[in-house]
Amino acid sequence: MSDPRSVLRRRAALLPPVLLLCALPFYLDAFWLRIGLFSMAAAVGAVGLGLLSGTAGQLSLGHAFFLAVGAYGYVWLAGEPGPGLPPAVAAVLAVLLAGAAGGLFSPVAGRVKGIYLGVATLALVFLGHHVLLTADSVTGGFNGRSVPPLEVGGFAFADSGPELTVLGVPFGAEERLWYLGLALFALTWFTARGLLRGRPGRALAALSDSETAASVMGVHVARYRSAAFVVSSMYAGLAGVLLALSFRRVVPDYFSLALSVDYLAMIVIGGLGSVAGASAGAVFVTALPLLMTRYADQLPLVATPGSGGGAIGPTEASRYLYGAAIVVILLRAPDGLHGLARRAGARLRRRRRATGPPGTGAAPIPAAGTDPTDPTDPAARAKEHTP
Amino acid sequence: MTAAPAAPPALDVRGVTVRFAGLLALDDVSFTVAPGTVHAxxxxxxxxxxxxxxxxxxxxRPTAGTVRLGAAELTxxxxxxxxxxxxxxxxxxxxxxxxxxxxxxxxxxxALSRAGFAATALRLPSAVREQRAHLARAREIAELTGLGAHFDTPVALLPYGDRKRVELARALCLEPRVLLLDEPVAGMNAxxxxxxxxxxxxxxxxLGLSVVLVEHDMGLVMRLADDVTVLDFGRAVAHGTPDEVRRDPEVLRAYLGTGTGTGTAKEGAA
Known part of the structure; x- marks a missing residue:
């Protein structure tokens, strides 16, 4: 939708953060890398949910189920007991399996709209949790299963295998998985943004804005709803695989309803309908409890884990915090972190233009709300959620 | 994509009846939109x-009756x-x-493009090329409808008249053979x-397309329409050219009511 030069400029703007993310394993210890890894996995899942709930307007509380399908699918396919496939093949199949699970649900997902789908998907989480606990031979029951490390062409994303030292930094499991996570996140970013800006994304956005308008414009409503559900499940599956690899053990209790709600919190905090927003929300929701657990002893009002005594534990404290974050965001910035960032950017550009050298035709600053193209106009803010 | 428009097939409405619970919304309505005409x-x-x-x-979906476009039965x-x-x-x-x-x-x-989820997600050259071609055509249509300057403007920021025209342009983007316009100038200034x-x-x-026009603005109808069908209480009470319809006593009764006491005075068209 824009000229090649601005596309190029936008691509160039991506370069510094990418370089920074690539350089981090050389400076951070395993704790921080693990936080990053969990955040990246969550971001992949959140982008998937964002596509379904943010763009297509279909609420899903079943995201934890599809994360579990991806995680357990990988563990079972690559492990013992199980077919013991090569881990890379198992990972790909696990993603497809999650997509197939979403496809099986598509008779419901294609017909049921918005919030009603949320209730329908609720059943999936409970069903999934029950199966994880009882199907011992596949899932390992209550204690879960350990995750076989991913190996691609003899290179293991784990501490095993030949030792690897890059530029004097020993590359253990965290460092190796970091780059895997980064690559998968990049893939997610690339594909999801492509989808949102392309024909399917526009059809999904139209569906959520007006089913009638979408259908008379030729959008097959049921098919697009199902497809959004399947694609979202596949992203969840990919996130599940990455989470399993990072945790090194999968347990049923992780994949509970609370996890689905966490993912909803991510996309709401980040801003519905935006890939960058969902990623930022994922980092916020994932990293916060981990950081608070780590620094509990230095925070006021928060008890160190295991000390008991009626004080608020770090996990609860972080839940309160992001609960508060959701309330603040819904009240003050309904378009989330993404919207905040965009508005801040627009304000910065305007200020720069206004303070530009005199005589260069610096545009006068319009009073807020009078300029029809003013991106801070509340009407525009409420309406515009383009990625 | 801008191939010479073939004459659209006739749109044939035959005996369409729509009943909502007890309400008869359309009662055995029939009319034909001749190819390439404006039918109000x-x-x-x-x-x-x-x-x-x-x-x-x-x-x-009508309770009874059919709508055909050429050989296809739309109902x-x-x-x-x-x-x-x-x-x-x-x-x-x-x-x-x-x-x-x-x-x-x-x-x-x-409806005119193909790119599916996989091709779009992976940004395959075919999908990118298709998007570029369609974007170029969309821009042409924006120019044609006077929206060229607003092409990259969020719709929410446009004034009413322009937004209404976005709808028209969007419908045109389908390269329609039949265009249905539901009160295209309602609420607009002169x-x-x-x-x-x-x-x-x-x-x-x-573009040589057929247009079906619903409009209260009689001036517009008289200027644009080739044929007019008048509906009243779900029944087609008159057909004809604008001039014929204007003189039809049934139409005057429907719009203005009669002095016989049985006809209720209804809101006249502007």
């Missing part, structure tokens, strides 16, 4: 004009299939979607009305 459907409020449009675009098809046959419509109350004018117009290209009238006249001349 007029009538007082509540006469069933919008219901008629909803049947034509597949949103309502059996889902809305997206009807769109694929080249029937586009606008809505009485504006129904645009989020994003820019370009986004809305590209939604109009949906300048906007004139402009939209011009646009409709132009697109009809240029």
């Amino acid at each position: 459907v007029i009538g007082p409020n509540g006469a069933g004009k919008s219901t008629c449009f909803n049947v034509l675009s597949g949103l309502y 059996r098809l889902a809305p997206h299939r009807i769109a694929a046959l080249g029937v586009a419509r606008t809505f009485q109350n504006i129904v645009t979607t989020r994003g820019t004018v370009a986004d809305n117009l590209m939604l109009g290209r949906h 300048a906007e009305r004139t402009r939209t009238t011009e646009v409709v006249r132009e697109i009809r001349a240029e």
Whole structure:
């Protein structure tokens, strides 16, 4: 939708953060890398949910189920007991399996709209949790299963295998998985943004804005709803695989309803309908409890884990915090972190233009709300959620 | 994509009846839209004009009767299939979607493009090329409808008249053979009305499509329409050219009421 030069400029703007993310394993210890890894996995899942709930307007509380399908699918396919496939093949199949699970649900997902789908998907989480606990031979029951490390062409994303030292930094499991996570996140970013800006994304956005308008414009409503559900499940599956690899053990209790709600919190905090927003929300929701657990002893009002005594534990404290974050965001910035960032950017550009050298035709600053193209106009803010 | 327009097939409405619970919204309505003409459907409020449009675009399934476009029977098809046959419509109350004018117009290209989820996600060259081609055509249509300057403007920021024209442009993006316009100038000021009238006249001349027009603005109807069907209480009470219809006593009765005491005075058209 824009000229090649601005596309190029936008691509160039991506370069510094990418370089920074690539350089981090050389400076951070395993704790921080693990936080990053969990955040990246969550971001992949959140982008998937964002596509379904943010763009297509279909609420899903079943995201934890599809994360579990991806995680357990990988563990079972690559492990013992199980077919013991090569881990890379198992990972790909696990993603497809999650997509197939979403496809099986598509008779419901294609017909049921918005919030009603949320209730329908609720059943999936409970069903999934029950199966994880009882199907011992596949899932390992209550204690879960350990995750076989991913190996691609003899290179293991784990501490095993030949030792690897890059530029004097020993590359253990965290460092190796970091780059895997980064690559998968990049893939997610690339594909999801492509989808949102392309024909399917526009059809999904139209569906959520007006089913009638979408259908008379030729959008097959049921098919697009199902497809959004399947694609979202596949992203969840990919996130599940990455989470399993990072945790090194999968347990049923992780994949509970609370996890689905966490993912909803991510996309709401980040801003519905935006890939960058969902990623930022994922980092916020994932990293916060981990950081608070780590620094509990230095925070006021928060008890160190295991000390008991009626004080608020770090996990609860972080839940309160992001609960508060959701309330603040819904009240003050309904378009989330993404919207905040965009508005801040627009304000910065305007200020720069206004303070530009005199005589260069610096545009006068319009009073807020009078300029029809003013991106801070509340009407525009409420309406515009383009990625 | 801008191939010389073939003459559209006739749109044939036969005995369409729509019943909502106890209410008879359309009662055995028949009319034919001759290829390449502008056919106006007029009538007082509540006469069933919008219901008629909803049947034509597949949103309502009639209780009885058929709608045919050439050989295809529209009454059996889902809305997206009807769109694929080249029937586009606008809505009485504006129904645009989020994003820019370009986004809305590209939604109009949906039925004409192919790129699926996989090709778009992986940005395959075929999908990228297709998107570029359709974007170019959408821009042409934006120019044609006077929206060229607003192509990348979010629709929510446009004034009423422009938003209404976005709907028209989006419908045109379907490259329709039949265009259904539901009150295209309702709520517009005089300048906007004139402009939209011009646009409709132009697109009809240029694209050779059939237009079905629901409108209260009699001036517009008289200037644009080749044929007029008058609905009253769900029944087609008169057919003919604008001049014939204007003199038809049934029509005068429907619009102005009669002094016989049985006819209720209804809101006249502006």
